[in-house]
Amino acid sequence: MSLLFFFFCVFFVFSLPSEAFSIQIHPSPEGSYVHLISHLYFFSSLVVILYWFNRYLSLSGPAWRYLCLSFVFFLLWNVDTTLAHLLEILYPFKDFSYYASVLPDYLHCKKLSFCFYYFLRFDHVFCVPGMYFLWKCLQEFSKEFYVDS
Amino acid sequence: MLTLRFSFYPVFLADFIGALLMILFAFLSLGTAVRLVYINPRNILFGYLLGVSFSFAAFALSRSFGHIVHIFLLWSGYAKYWKHLAPFSGAFNTVFILLAAFLTLIFPVVYRLFDMMSAETQALQKTKRKLEEANRQLQELSRQLEEKVKERTQELAISEEKFRKLFEASGDAIFFCDAEGRLRDINPSGLKLLGFSKEEIVGRSLGDFFLRKEDWKHYKKQLCSVGWINNYETELVIRGGEKRYVIITANAIEYVKGCRLGCQGIIKDITSFKEMMDRLIHSEKMAAVGQLAAGIAHEINTPLGIIYGYTQLLKENWPESEVIEDLEIIEKQVQSCRRLISDLLLFARSSKFSERHRFSLNELLEQIIGMVYYTFEKAGIRISFHPGDIPEIEGNEERLREVVMNLLTNSRDALKEGGEIHIWTALSPEGKVVLEVGDTGCGIPSEIRDRIFEPFFTTKPPGKGTGLGLSVSYAIIKEHGGEIEVFSPPPSKEPYLSLNICTLFRITLPERSHA
Numbered sequence: 213m214s215l216l217f218f219f220f221c222v223f224f225v226f227s228l229p230s231e232a233f234s235i236q237i238h239p240s241p242e243g244s245y246v247h248l249i250s251h252l253y254f255f256s257s258l259v260v261i262l263y264w265f266n267r268y269l270s271l272s273g274p275a276w277r278y279l280c281l282s283f284v285f286f287l288l289w290n291v292d293t294t295l296a297h298l299l300e301i302l303y304p305f306k307d308f309s310y311y312a313s314v315l316p317d318y319l320h321c322k323k324l325s326f327c328f329y330y331f332l333r334f335d336h337v338f339c340v341p342g343m344y345f346l347w348k349c350l351q352e353f354s355k356e357f358y359v360d361s
Numbered sequence: 362m363l364t365l366r367f368s369f370y371p372v373f374l375a376d377f378i379g380a381l382l383m384i385l386f387a388f389l390s391l392g393t394a395v396r397l398v399y400i401n402p403r404n405i406l407f408g409y410l411l412g413v414s415f416s417f418a419a420f421a422l423s424r425s426f427g428h429i430v431h432i433f434l435l436w437s438g439y440a441k442y443w444k445h446l447a448p449f450s451g452a453f454n455t456v457f458i459l460l461a462a463f464l465t466l467i468f469p470v471v472y473r474l475f476d477m478m479s480a481e482t483q484a485l486q487k488t489k490r491k492l493e494e495a496n497r498q499l500q501e502l503s504r505q506l507e508e509k510v511k512e513r514t515q516e517l518a519i520s521e522e523k524f525r526k527l528f529e530a531s532g533d534a535i536f537f538c539d540a541e542g543r544l545r546d547i548n549p550s551g552l553k554l555l556g557f558s559k560e561e562i563v564g565r566s567l568g569d570f571f572l573r574k575e576d577w578k579h580y581k582k583q584l585c586s587v588g589w590i591n592n593y594e595t596e597l598v599i600r601g602g603e604k605r606y607v608i609i610t611a612n613a614i615e616y617v618k619g620c621r622l623g624c625q626g627i628i629k630d631i632t633s634f635k636e637m638m639d640r641l642i643h644s645e646k647m648a649a650v651g652q653l654a655a656g657i658a659h660e661i662n663t664p665l666g667i668i669y670g671y672t673q674l675l676k677e678n679w680p681e682s683e684v685i686e687d688l689e690i691i692e693k694q695v696q697s698c699r700r701l702i703s704d705l706l707l708f709a710r711s712s713k714f715s716e717r718h719r720f721s722l723n724e725l726l727e728q729i730i731g732m733v734y735y736t737f738e739k740a741g742i743r744i745s746f747h748p749g750d751i752p753e754i755e756g757n758e759e760r761l762r763e764v765v766m767n768l769l770t771n772s773r774d775a776l777k778e779g780g781e782i783h784i785w786t787a788l789s790p791e792g793k794v795v796l797e798v799g800d801t802g803c804g805i806p807s808e809i810r811d812r813i814f815e816p817f818f819t820t821k822p823p824g825k826g827t828g829l830g831l832s833v834s835y836a837i838i839k840e841h842g843g844e845i846e847v848f849s850p851p852p853s854k855e856p857y858l859s860l861n862i863c864t865l866f867r868i869t870l871p872e873r874s875h876a
Contacts, residue, residue, distance in 0.1 A: 243448065247455045254462035264469040279410075321365040330367040336379025343386035343417060350393035350410060357401060 241301065248297045255290040258283050275352035278345045285342030289335055296332040299325060373432055380425030387421035390414040405475040409468045416461035423453035534607075534628035537614075542566050542581070542624075554607075554630050556600030572596040572604060580609070584624055588613045597628075602853045606635040639811075647814060647835065654816055658705040665702065669695045704829045705816065707836055720758045722794060722870075723748045723786055729765050730784070737769075741779025744769075749787035751794045754870055760837045767830040768798045768866050774821065775802030775864065783860055793843075794870045799862035805849040813847065843870040 262283055265271060271280075303325065321327040394411040401407055427450035434443045528535050534551030538544055543566050552559060555570060571577040576595040583590040589612035597605045611626025672692045676685060730744050737744055772782045780801040787795045805813065812818050814835040819828035838845045844867075851857040851865035 243451055243455075247451060247458075250455045250458040250462065254458050254465070257462040257465035261465050261469060268469075268473075319367045319369065321367060327365060327367070330372070333372045334375050336375050336383065340379050340382045340386065343383055343390065343421070346410075346414065346417070347386045347390040347393065350390055350397060350414070353407065353410075354393060354397055357397065 244297060244301055248294060248301070251290045251294045251297065255287060255294065258287045258290065262287070273352070273356065275349050275356055278349035278352055282342050282345035282349055285338050285345060289338035289342055292332050292335045292338055296329060296335065299329045299332065303329070376428045377432065380421070380428045383417075383421040383425050387414065387418040391418040405472055409464060409471070412464040413461050416457045416464065420454055420457035420461070423450055423457065426450075427454070531627075534630070536567070536626060536628065538567055538624045538626075540623040542568060551628065554599065554605065554628065555597070556603075570597045570599070572598050580611075584611065584613050590626075594631075604632075605630055606632045643811065643814070647832075650816055650832075651836070654705045658702045661698070662702050662706075665695055665698055669699070701827065701829070704827070704833050707833055716757055717755055718758070719753045719755050721753050722751060722761070722796065725758060725762060726765065726784055726786065726796075729762060729769070733766075733769060737773060737782070740773060740776070742773055742776050742782060743780075744782045744784065747783060747785045749785065749795075751786050751788050752872055754794050754872055756841045756870070757837075761841070764834040764837050764868070765796075765798070767834045771830065772798065772800040772802065772864075775800055775804075781860065783856075783862065789869065792872065794872060796868040796870065797865055798868075799851060799857065799860070799865040801861050802863055804863035805847065807849075810847060810849060814845075838868055838870070841870055843868055845869075 262280065265276075265280060271277075303323075319326060319330050321330065391411075391414040394407065394414040397404070397407040398411045427446070430446065430450075431443050434440055434446075528548045531548055531550055534548060534554045536544055536547040536551050543564055544562055547555075547559065547562060552562065555562060568574070568577040568581075571580070573596065580590060580593060580595070583593070591610050593609045593611075595607060595609065597607050599605055608629045608631055609626055610629075611624045614623040614625055669692065672688050672695065675682075676688050676692070679685065682688075726746060726748070730746055734744060769782065776782070782798065782800045785795075785797040785799075787797075789795050809818075809820065814831050815828075816832040817828040818832075821828075835845055846867045846869075848865040848867065849863060851862050856862075857865065
């Protein structure tokens with residue numbers, strides 16, 4: 213049965229040479245999707261590692277606290293950016309932005325989601341503290357290591 | 362409808378400042394992580410944090426520069442260039458987010474693997490340390506054991522040497538038997554006692570040397586039942602059939618119920634002691650009998666003298682009387698009694714002889730043999746004299762003649778159907794003159810051998826002997842400071858064996874009498 217199916221597939225592929233998918237051409241929105249997926253992937257990884265930290269490691273001390281804080285902020289950042297990218301895909305915000313010069317001047321919030329998008333643009337509120345706490349975490353590890361040494 | 366308007370300038374400002382701060386903290390983190398990994402390269406967490414820091418640094422550089430460049434390009438009127446740069450910036454951003462995500466997702470797995478490997482490694486190291494410790498302890502134990510073995514070996518060698526010397530130099534026989542009672546080892550004194558070489562004796566049963574088999578049975582029974590035997594007195598037969606009085610002290614080597622005969626013990630030769638004791642007992646007995654005889658002789662001698670005197674007086678007063686014959690019979694019997702008393706007194710040493718002079722014993726013996734030769738030859742008895750090179754001795758010749766005559770008379774009585782009498786003289790290694798008289802007669806039974814020197818002891822029929830001959834001879838020899846011994850059978854050696862001598866009297870006399 214499986215052998216018959218294999219020969220059927222081979223026949224099907226060779227009968228449609230014009231539709232061969234050896235090299236796939238990626239259209240424009242694909243980059244945005246990939247970027248969006250990468251944020252989701254990072255989000256999932258952070259959820260897993262935070263769960264793992266909580267479940268399997270009995271952590272104590274400022275270094276671990278800073279690391280967890282950093283991951284929480286990066287988690288929020290990923291939520292923020294994922295939503296922002298999702299709204300960018302859904303809505304052409306350019307059409308609702310008014311330009312005084314080359315830069316957009318203001319956003320006309322015709323919908324509530326537009327307002328939400330505006331605030332989502334302040335993603336540095338999450339990623340900068342996340343990065344700061346990661347640095348603090350490393351600093352604490354350095355101190356602990358030197359103390360231990 | 363909402364009519365709210367939100368200015369983009371706060372967004373641009375936040376992007377600009379945030380981008381700068383992101384770059385700053387990302388590179389600070391990267392630098393710290395690099396230092397941590399440099400210092401401790403085996404730490405998996407630091408490795409992970411380095412990877413994440415690198416991803417964020419690259420991401421921050423790409424994204425933040427992207428933001429800044431974007432703003433500047435828009436401001437400077439070159440917005441069209443941003444369209445070319447934006448995909449690169451976005452692609453780099455995606456790649457580094459994916460890298461950070463991948464590292465974060467993979468970290469727990471790697472950490473656990475590393476942890477397991479670390480635990481395994483620690484367990485292996487712990488096992489290795491334990492093995493090393495065990496090996497060290499083992500080596501220490503081995504060293505201590507070697508030292509102890511060396512020490513014990515030295516002690517054992519010293520002990521072995523000590524006991525070997527004791528074994529070799531002991532004056533008593535020391536022996537070891539196996540479970541079947543066969544001799545396995547015996548010291549030189551034992552070999553000397555039994556008269557065999559070690560090759561001849563090892564493997565032979567100890568029981569072969571016991572004179573009486575019942576003694577051997579008793580010895581075995583005692584060892585089997587008790588496990589030891591102490592001062593067991595018995596007689597052994599040595600090479601040549603000679604007897605040795607011995608006392609044996611032994612113990613079973615592995616005593617268990619059911620009898621194990623493996624034993625080790627000491628044999629003490631008490632033959633000389635026994636003979637000395639026998640002689641002492643005999644001497645004491647003879648002395649006691651002598652005293653008794655002397656007392657009786659003195660008591661009887663006086664009334665006999667009175668009887669004899671009155672008999673003489675009656676004979677003188679009535680010489681023609683009809684009772685003269687009766688008086689002569691009384692006189693004769695009294696004289697006979699007086700002779701007997703005289704012999705008794707001689708045995709009791711009460712009649713000391715004072716006449717002593719030097720004479721040749723060989724000449725005396727030749728005279729005696731010449732005197733009795735024909736008489737004995739008529740009775741079928743041949744006398745052979747084997748004179749040795751001996752010096753003259755000092756003593757009473759007549760008394761010694763009486764002794765030799767007593768011995769020859771006894772030999773003649775023992776040779777009822779004829780036979781041979783041999784007489785030897787020799788000088789002993791101690792410088793004493795030895796006179797031996799042997800005959801081929803019937804021998805002396807062992808049960809009476811110790812009694813033949815007692816006065817009035819005789820095996821002859823009544824009227825044939827008084828039983829004083831040998832006791833008088835014993836007394837005479839003692840008066841000369843000598844010894845008289847009887848051997849029946851004689852020692853198993855030449856010339857007694859070839860001549861079939863059954864009884865041998867040996868008289869040992871000092872060259873100069875000191876009695």
